[in-house]
Amino acid sequence: MILPIYAYGQPVLKKEGQPIDRDYSGLEQLIADMWETMYHAEGVGLAAPQVGHSIRLFVVDTVQMMKEGSDLVGIKKVFINAEIVDEEGAPWEYEEGCLSIPDIRGDVERLPRIRLQYLDEKFQSHDEVFDGMNARVIQHEYDHIDGILFVEHLKPLKRRLIQRRLQAIKEGKVQADYRLKFAVR
Numbered sequence: 001m002i003l004p005i006y007a008y009g010q011p012v013l014k015k016e017g018q019p020i021d022r023d024y025s026g027l028e029q030l031i032a033d034m035w036e037t038m039y040h041a042e043g044v045g046l047a048a049p050q051v052g053h054s055i056r057l058f059v060v061d062t063v064q065m066m067k068e069g070s071d072l073v074g075i076k077k078v079f080i081n082a083e084i085v086d087e088e089g090a091p092w093e094y095e096e097g098c099l100s101i102p103d104i105r106g107d108v109e110r111l112p113r114i115r116l117q118y119l120d121e122k123f124q125s126h127d128e129v130f131d132g133m134n135a136r137v138i139q140h141e142y143d144h145i146d147g148i149l150f151v152e153h154l155k156p157l158k159r160r161l162i163q164r165r166l167q168a169i170k171e172g173k174v175q176a177d178y179r180l181k182f183a184v185r
Contacts, residue, residue, distance in 0.1 A: 002179070003037045003051040008101045008149070009170030009183035012049050017056040017145035019081045022123045024055070031078055031121055034059050041178040043099045045137045047144030050100050052181070056081045058141035062134050075134050082118035082142060085127070087111040096140060096150045101169060102176040104162055108153040110139050 006012055020027070030053065038046035044065055047058035063074030089112040097105040113131040116138065120126060130138055140150060151159065151166065168174055172182035 001033050001036065002040045003033050004179040004181040005037065005041060005046075005050050005099050005176075006052055007169055007172070007174070007180040007182050008151075008166055010052075010100075010181065011183070012052055012054050013100060013144070013149060014147045015049065015054045016147045017047075017049060017054050020055045020057065027057075028121070031057070031059065035061075037178075038099075041099050041176075045141040046099065047141045049144050049147070056145045058082070058145060060134075060137050060141060062137050065133060072132060075130070078121040079116070079138070079141070080119040080121070080123070082116055082138075082145070084114050084139075084142060085117055086115040087113065089113045089131075092136075094136060096136075098140070098150050099176075099178070101149065101151060101166070102174050102180070104151065104165055104169075106151065106154040106158050106162070108140075108150055110136050110153075112136075114139060116142075 034046050034051060037051060038059060044062055045058060045060040048055045058079050061076040063076050066072045066074040091109040092112045093107045093109045095105050096108045112135060114135045115129050117127045171184050
């Protein structure tokens, strides 16, 4: 089922997600719904807070971003109770956007390599290193489960320039090709 995506201004987007265990009610269906919602909105990642659940869960599919014939390999994974263990490399700036903040994009600096410990949808434990675009998308979604939005990483001038647009999103005055749930309506 396609879920509404919680828009900028929704309190759940600013809460730190809680760890879950395999007994979390409706987890399998929630994961399936998150995949369907993410693809419908043409995203490459989606975190549980973006669909109203303040838990440490996100899904990522960067396979769809990788150009054919490229050496880069995408990932399609579920991340539960993820913890970044290490980050390294020279900061790398890249333009990001977010399904919860439609029509706003901005350059965000992130480190190009991370080591992550997480559980998959079968609650199997993993300790993996991700780099490049895979690391960036994971870091973006990881921020969501920590209650951080990409706009908080923007340079101060850019943040000032988008304040009116952020307020408009908060008030429900934005259009998207997918269903949004606003804080005020």
